[in-house]
Amino acid sequence: MDIRDAITTLLQDGFVLVFNQDRLDIVKTAEALVRAGINNMEVTCRISKPLEKLQRLRAELPDFVAGAASLIDWPGMLKVYNSAHPEDPLPSVRQVVDAGACFLVSPVNFSDASYEKLARKIVMIPGCGSAAEVVSQFSKGANLCKIFPARELGGPAYIKAIDPAIHRAVSLMPTGGTNADNIPDYIKVGVLVLGGSFSLVEKATMQRIIDGQDYGLLTAQFAKIKQLIDRLRAESYPGIDFAKDSVEQISKATGRNFNIG
Numbered sequence: 709m710d711i712r713d714a715i716t717t718l719l720q721d722g723f724v725l726v727f728n729q730d731r732l733d734i735v736k737t738a739e740a741l742v743r744a745g746i747n748n749m750e751v752t753c754r755i756s757k758p759l760e761k762l763q764r765l766r767a768e769l770p771d772f773v774a775g776a777a778s779l780i781d782w783p784g785m786l787k788v789y790n791s792a793h794p795e796d797p798l799p800s801v802r803q804v805v806d807a808g809a810c811f812l813v814s815p816v817n818f819s820d821a822s823y824e825k826l827a828r829k830i831v832m833i834p835g836c837g838s839a840a841e842v843v844s845q846f847s848k849g850a851n852l853c854k855i856f857p858a859r860e861l862g863g864p865a866y867i868k869a870i871d872p873a874i875h876r877a878v879s880l881m882p883t884g885g886t887n888a889d890n891i892p893d894y895i896k897v898g899v900l901v902l903g904g905s906f907s908l909v910e911k912a913t914m915q916r917i918i919d920g921q922d923y924g925l926l927t928a929q930f931a932k933i934k935q936l937i938d939r940l941r942a943e944s945y946p947g948i949d950f951a952k953d954s955v956e957q958i959s960k961a962t963g964r965n966f967n968i969g
Contacts, residue, residue, distance in 0.1 A: 709773065709810045711828060711829060711830060711831055711851070711968055712955060712968055713773075714748075714773050714775075714810045714811050714830075714831045715831055715851060715955055715966050715968060716954070716955055717747050717748050717773040718748060718773070718811070718831070718852070718901050719900060719901065719950060719955065719958055720747070720950055720951055721745075721746045721747060721748055721901070721934070722900065722901055722902065722934070722937040722938065722941055722950065723746055723901065723902055723903075723904065723933060723934060723937055724748055724749070724750055724775070724813075724881070724883075724901060724902070724903045724904075725741060725746065725748075725749045725750065725903075725904065725905070725906075725930070726750055726752055726777060726883065726903060726904065726905040726906075727749050727750060727751050727752060727755070728752045728754055728755055728905055728906070729755070729906055729918070730755050730756055731918045732917075732918065732921075732926075733921070733923075734751065734761045734764065734765050735764065735765055735768050735769060736921075736923045737749070737923065737926065738765060738769050738772050738774070739769070739923065740923040740924075740926040740927040740930070741927075741930055742769075742772065743927040743931075744927045744928075744929075744930040744931040744933075744934050745931065745934045745935075745938075746930060746934055747771075747772060747773055748772070748773035748774070748775065748810075748811075749765075749772070749773075749774060749775070750774075750775040750776065750777035750811070750813050750903070751765065751774060751775065751776055751777065751809075752777040752778040753776065753777065753778040753779060753780075753798050753799060754778050756796055757796060758776070758798075758799060758804075759799040759803055759804065759807055762774060762776055762804060762807050762808070762809060763807045763808065766807065766808035766809075773810045773811065774808070774809065774810055775809055775810055775811035775812065775813055775831070775833075776799070776804035776807075776809040776811075776812055776813070777812075777813035777814070778798075778813070778814070778815060779798075779799075779800075779801055779804065779812060779813065779814045779818075780798060780814070780816070781800075781801050781814055781816075781817075781818045781819045781822050782816075782819060786798055786800060801818070801822050801826070805826065805830060809830070810830070810831065811830065811831035811832070811833060811851075812826070812830060812831065812832050812833065813833045813834075813835075813854060813903075814833070814834050814835050814854075815835040815854075815856055816834070816835045817834045817835070817836070817841060817844070817845055818832055818834045818845065818848075818850070820848065823848040823849045823850075826849075827848065827849025827967070828849060828967065828968060828969075831851045831852075832849060832850050832851055833850065833851065833852045833853065833854050833881060834850050834853060834854060835854045835855075835856040835883075836853045836854065836855060836856070837855075837856070837861060838870075839870040839873055839874050841853075842870070842874055842878055842880070843874055843878075846877075846878045846965075846967065849967055850878075850967065851879075851966050851967045851968065852878070852879045852880070852881045852901060852966070853878055853879070853880055853881065854881045854882075854883050854903060855867060855880050855881065855882045855883065856882075856883050856884050857883075857884035857885065858882035858883055858884045858885055858886065859884050859885025859886075860884065860885070863882070863885065863890060863893070863894075864882075864890060864893035864894050864896070864897050864899075867880055867882060867894065867897050867898070867899060868897040871897065871898055875963075876898060876962075876963050876964070877963060877964065877965055878964065878965065879899075879900050879901065879962075879964040879966065880898075880899060881899070881901045881902065881903050882894055882899060882902055882903065883902070883903030883904065884903075886902050886903065886904040886908065887904070887907070887908055888908065888932075888933065888936060891933075891936060891937065891940065892936075892940055895937070895940040895941060895944055896940075896944065898962075900941070900958075900962065900964065902937070904933075908929075908930075908933055909926075909929045909930075913925070913929060917929075938950070945961060945962065947961055948961050948962070955968060
C-alpha cells in the first residue's frame with residue numbers, strides 16, 4: 709500500500725483507533741471497524757506480541773490500513789527495554805515496516821535516520837509536545853503530527869493556541885483523552901484526524917464486549933464515533949467531501965500539507 713492510499717484512508721476515516729487490548733482478537737476488531745466505516749487501526753507495541761499480530765492482520769486483511777504504534781525509534785532505549793524483556797521485545801521501526809505496516813506512529817519524535825530511509829515512502833506520525841517539535845518533525849518528513857498526551861497538554865485549547873503560530877500548515881492528530889465530549893471542540897479548532905482508544909467506549913459496555921467477544925456491539929459503538937466525526941467535519945468544511953476528495957483537494961481546502969510530494 710503506498711503512502712498516498714494510506715493518508716487518503718486516514719483522512720476519509722477521521723479517526724485512528726489505538727488497538728491496545730490483548731483480550732480482543734485483532735482481525736475481528738478490524739472487521740468490526742470496517743463495518744463501522746473505519747478502515748484503519750494502529751497496532752500499539754504495548755500489547756503482547758505486537759509484531760505477530762500486525763503480521764497476521766496484514767496477511768488476513770491486506771486492504772485494511774494497519775499501522776504500528778508506540779514505536780521507540782531510538783536504539784539505546786530499545787536495547788535497554790529489550791534486554792529486560794527478552795520474551796516479548798519491542799519491535800524496531802525496520803521490523804514493523806518489514807511486517808507490512810502502512811503507517812508508523814510514535815509517542816515521541818522519529819530519528820533522523822528513519823526519516824532519511826522512510827520519509828515519503830510510508831506515513832510517519834511522530835508524537836510531539838510542542839510547536840517546535842511539530843515544525844522540526846514536519847520539516848524532516850512527518851505527514852501528520854500526533855499531539856500526545858493531548859489531554860495533559862491542554863486538549864483543544866492547546867491546539868487552538870499553537871496552530872496559528874505554525875500557520876495551520878500541519879495536520880495535528882490529538883491522541884490521549886479524546887472522547888465524544890471533546891471531539892466537537894477538537895474539530896472546531898481545525899483537527900482533521902483524531903486518535904483514540906477503547907476508552908471512547910463506556911466502561912461497562914466495553915466489559916460486555918470483551919467478556920462476550922461481542923464484535924457486533926463493538927461495531928455499533930465505533931459507528932457512533934464515526935458518524936459524529938463525519939457530521940462535525942461536514943459542518944466545519946462544507947466544501948470538502950472527505951469520503952471522495954483527494955489528498956490534494958483536502959490540502960488546498962484546509963491549508964494543511966501532508967508531505968507526500
